[in-house]
Amino acid sequence: MEKKIEEILASFAVKGTPVEAKPYGSGHINDTYRVTTEEPDGTRHLYTLQRINHAVFRKPQQVMDNIERTLAHLGSKAAQYPDVKVLSLVHTREQRNCMRTFSGKWWRLYDFIDGVESYDNVRDPDIAFEAARGFAQFQNMMADLPAPRLYETIPYFHHTPMRYATLEEAAYQDIRNRADEVAEELEFVRQRRHLVAHLLNRYLRGQIPERITHNDTKINNALFDPTTKRCVAVVDLDTVMPGLALYDFGDLCRTTCSTADESEPDPDNVHFDISMFEAVTAGYLDTARFLVPAEIQELAFSAWLLPFMVGIRFLTDYLQGDTYFKTHYPKQNVDRCHTQFRLVQCMEDAREEMQAVVQRCARAVGR
Numbered sequence: 001m002e003k004k005i006e007e008i009l010a011s012f013a014v015k016g017t018p019v020e021a022k023p024y025g026s027g028h029i030n031d032t033y034r035v036t037t038e039e040p041d042g043t044r045h046l047y048t049l050q051r052i053n054h055a056v057f058r059k060p061q062q063v064m065d066n067i068e069r070t071l072a073h074l075g076s077k078a079a080q081y082p083d084v085k086v087l088s089l090v091h092t093r094e095q096r097n098c099m100r101t102f103s104g105k106w107w108r109l110y111d112f113i114d115g116v117e118s119y120d121n122v123r124d125p126d127i128a129f130e131a132a133r134g135f136a137q138f139q140n141m142m143a144d145l146p147a148p149r150l151y152e153t154i155p156y157f158h159h160t161p162m163r164y165a166t167l168e169e170a171a172y173q174d175i176r177n178r179a180d181e182v183a184e185e186l187e188f189v190r191q192r193r194h195l196v197a198h199l200l201n202r203y204l205r206g207q208i209p210e211r212i213t214h215n216d217t218k219i220n221n222a223l224f225d226p227t228t229k230r231c232v233a234v235v236d237l238d239t240v241m242p243g244l245a246l247y248d249f250g251d252l253c254r255t256t257c258s259t260a261d262e263s264e265p266d267p268d269n270v271h272f273d274i275s276m277f278e279a280v281t282a283g284y285l286d287t288a289r290f291l292v293p294a295e296i297q298e299l300a301f302s303a304w305l306l307p308f309m310v311g312i313r314f315l316t317d318y319l320q321g322d323t324y325f326k327t328h329y330p331k332q333n334v335d336r337c338h339t340q341f342r343l344v345q346c347m348e349d350a351r352e353e354m355q356a357v358v359q360r361c362a363r364a365v366g367r
């Protein structure tokens with residue numbers, strides 16, 4: 001095991017001695033390791049060790065304070081939700097919820113949730129239904145979190161007009177001389193700029209309420225029981241903060257309704273699977289009984305908005321030199337941008353069918 005990891009683990013109150021630490025998962029932001037420890041009698045324990053990316057989360061202590069409040073609140077409802085596995089933080093030997101190294105890196109430790117599965121890409125409508133149910137249940141459970149308001153761990157995270165402005169600024173600055181190369185992609189965004197403030201305007205007019213939302217509902221942040229195929233846990237809680245329920249719904253559609261991986265190099269392989277959209281919508285409406293009519297009205301729009309916004313973010317990162325999202329090859333952010341924009345186009349072609357799906361699913365639950 002790396003000496004550095006061993007030293008970090010020494011700060012946490014783990015059971016036994018660390019024997020292995022393996023990089024884990026396919027998240028784009030934090031560094032995640034699955035850690036195994038062993039007690040003298042041979043009993044083994046599993047943990048999830050994470051370095052919090054402090055270039056993305058500028059105030060890691062606020063992230064951890066939000067997470068601690070979130071977990072305590074979810075934990076207080078355990079009896080009501082016996083199927084839900086709530087993440088459990090392992091504190092440091094000094095009773096803190098994370099630690100900072102001398103070099104300024106932030107680390108935290110969770111119990112590893114074992115015997116579950118996560119998927120980067122799904123094609124099974126039952127899984128899509130379950131994921132939507134799981135994230136809706138998360139929103140439901142968080143709805144009565146006592147004051148104060150959670151910290152905004154990334155300010156303006158889903159503020160589409162700000163994302164658009166940042167893209168234009170990145171294209172203007174063009175520090176890596178890449179703007180000419182992505183001229184078509186920039187044009188794609190500009191043609192749709194009149195839509196960037198739509199949800200935000202409805203929120204500002206008081207038509208759509210603020211809620212406590214997850215804000216990163218990509219499908220691999222849900223964990224499933226491999227036998228029952230139920231969604232048993234929701235992870236990646238760094239962005240749990242005030243937001244719109246529609247952003248969570250849209251982000252889940254973005255990652256479940258595409259027929260290809262987020263980094264698929266050939267956009268022709270990216271299609272929008274309307275049966276998956278139907279499954280996500282049915283699962284979400286089945287559990288998110290708190291939604292007001294305006295939110296239901298905008299479900300299809302939010303499914304379009306999130307791939308558009310995330311595509312903008314991948315494009316911006318490419319222009320800025322690939323510093324935000326982890327990349328594994330030179331133009332991965334361009335490939336990612338293409339999959340998102342291709343999905344946007346497919347959804348534009350399927351707009352009326354999507355609205356019909358929402359109406360059908362809403363009627364099925366008496367809305």
Ligand code: ADP
Pocket residue numbers: 024025026027028029030031032048087110111112113114118220221235236237
């Ligand atoms: P990132 O912010 O980089 O996406 P995540 O917190 O999502 O990091 O962790 C990466 C992946 O590791 C997740 O998608 C999930 O599959 C897995 N994971 C995270 N925490 C746990 C845990 N406590 N138990 C089991 N798997 C986990």
Ligand code: GN1
Pocket residue numbers: 026027028029030056215216218221236239262310
């Ligand atoms: C990041 O951390 P991860 O991989 O679950 C990002 C999301 C993007 C997503 C795109 C904090 O999610 O906002 O939608 O990549 N998380 C953050 O795949 O920026």
Ligand code: MG
Pocket residue numbers: 027028220221236
């Ligand atoms: Mg994640």
